[in-house]
Amino acid sequence: MKVERLLGITMMLLSRRRVNAQTLADKFEVSHRTIYRDLETINAAGIPIVSFTGSDGGYEIMEQYRIDRQIVTLDDLQSILTALKGVRASLDDVEMDGLLTKIRALVARSEQKQLEEAGETLIFDTNLWHGGGIKDRTILAQLRQASKNRTVVSFAYTNTDGEAEQREVEPIGLAWKGYAWYLYAYCRLRGDYRTFRLSRVGGLRVHMERFANRGVRMEELDARWGNQERGPEVELLLLFRPRLRVRVEETFGADRVEVREDGSLLVRASYPDNHWMYGMILGYGPDVQVLEPAAVAAKIRAMGAQIAAIYEEAAADAAAR
Structure with a gap:
């Protein structure tokens, strides 16, 4: 949609020093003419875009213009970026790229250089133990999307004794616990909420059927995480x-x-x-x-x-x- 593209272009310009029309056209899969019209629309909306010619030419937003981030400091933003990079490495979700771009857009250009010179002082890596034993990393994005859309999923689940059962569940969300990913869901076979370790999930299918919200929040399920497998x-x-x-x-x-x-x-x-x-x-x-x-x-x-x-x-x- 045009509105989403305009927002995306604005965020790219805010988070980078200069971007040329070809880069924008490739990113949003539109023609140069469409990009030029979008830039005029953004400029007319009060966001000052400056154009530069030459071999290193392109477009950028006026130096002093930035989104008001209020009381969030540069250190705060760096901490947020560090955490998001770690989550992105584990989730392998394209939505995280967009979120990272938006957060970087909150950094003023004068601070961007400071951020680059400082480098990383902390790495938050959730992608440990070979991604928690998950062979197909796309399962994370599929289950995350199914949880957001409230669509039913089914899969073969293998317990610790090596016994496999077909499960049909209503996914609530994903949780990284210790060194593994878990799915929180309402299991229709058991008639109750369960946690499923994703390394034991196979043959995932996302159905068209939508389910109604049962009123149980992720925080409530997290409080009783792992009860099914803990034992005394x-x-x-x-x-x-x-x-x-x-x-x-x-x-x-x-x-x-x-x-x-x-x-x-x-x-x-x-x-x-x-x-x-x-x-x-x-x-x-x-x-x-x-x-x-x-x-x-x-x-x-x-x-x-x-x-x-x-x-x-x-x-x-x-x-x-």
């Missing part, structure tokens, strides 16, 4: 070898680590009694011992025995060949 809490007493001190203090917090006379580390921690907790403990290999509770220690010992049996069997097969 268990109090752990863990004993670590001295060489793991840095890693243990980073993971559990130095204030929760008791250093014993022999250098070993005693940690008390509470975790949901689920697969994640056992995976976390096993990840420390022979450098940790579960002192309490006995049931968890027994399960870790059994898991260790099963792992050892796999390799013993493989070694025996290799020797028999």
Whole structure:
């Protein structure tokens, strides 16, 4: 639409020193003549556009003109830009490009140079752990759009036991938790709200059907995030070898680590009694011992025995060949 194009051109001119007609025509996929008419319209609306000729010619908005950003400081804007860049890298959403352009437009030209010279002092990267295990990154944009439009989606969902079920849901929104993306949605199969880890979602289909707002906000769902998979809490007493001190203090917090006379580390921690907790403990290999509770220690010992049996069997097969 023309109004959206006019706004887009204005934001580009505000966020850049100079833009030529070809760049604008390519960006908005219109002819040079249309761009010239749009620039005249913007100028007539009271936004002063100046044209320059020559090899580095183009259009820019008069130096002193800018959007009044009121009490927002340059440091505030830099923090906003940093956060948005991190979100954009993870979402891979073209809408974020437009938002970044609008935020940059709030920076006066005299400050743009200051911003460039300062460079990045903080990088906020949410795209960790290979994007949370998501193979098809377009799923994020599709689910985000479906949440905004309130359109029903369906997909095959695989639980932690490897069992797949077809789900039809009413998506509410997306959440990045720890190191993974989750979908908050009303599951029609379960008749209640659920969280779905996106790395376990396959065969996503966005339907034409729209659903009515059930009156539950994203904040309410966030308060009970992960309840379906957490399980009961268990109090752990863990004993670590001295060489793991840095890693243990980073993971559990130095204030929760008791250093014993022999250098070993005693940690008390509470975790949901689920697969994640056992995976976390096993990840420390022979450098940790579960002192309490006995049931968890027994399960870790059994898991260790099963792992050892796999390799013993493989070694025996290799020797028999």
